[in-house]
Amino acid sequence: MHPQLIIEQQGRLLSVTLNRTEDNGVSDSMASALSQLLATAHQTSDAVLLRSAGPDFCTGRIRDAGPTPAATEAYTRRDEYDGIFGSYQAMRGAKVPIIGVIKGRCMGFGTAIASLCDVSFASDTATFNIPEIGHNVMPTMVMSAVYDRMNRNAILWMAYSTDFVDAQRALAYGLVSQVIPEARLDAEVDRFVDVLLSRPRPAILGLKEYLRVAPRMDEQAAIDYARSLHSMVNTAAAMKKNAH
Structure with missing residues (x-):
């Protein structure tokens, strides 16, 4: 696994810590390693906890250092x-659901992955922005992550202005689930993780599956899918163990 990712298996929780502490960025290779990890997380875990070791959650995407400059041809660069x-x-x-813990600055790629977490907790001192256009870079990479997480006006305002928003506005925009005073953040995350992991595994997976698939369906298909998934999950043996 990548040297700048700290991976810890804590029972049925997979803890992933971004650990590029020199700048709190995320490199392309870190992102690729995270992808590989998430593809198999369900084999060992019921949830993933994603956080950062530094003072900031993520200050943006960093191109990996190396002797090869960025490609000048669009078709080649696209692969990068x-x-x-x-x-x-x-x-x-x-x-499995991904739980995000956001402290400090959350910029560009950080804003994107914060929005993609299934449940996220932000410190009340966290700030968020989409800075790319200020560097003459089109922010469509970030926008491809947030386009169905935030309303259109909020996305365009953040992308055009590059201004930081505070955690309460990020909550209003739909970027995070909860805003918690920083002194209580870790305790609240721990409490939620305990609650989540007490739920039956079929329900944990089924909720994530439905919200991954149903929004791309038409109304009748989404209803039919809900009926089928409801029957599948609620007849699972694990759902009956703690039923009252």
């Missing part, structure tokens, strides 16, 4: 972005 786009797809497609 696969690690980032692949990580978005992996977060959407993960079979």
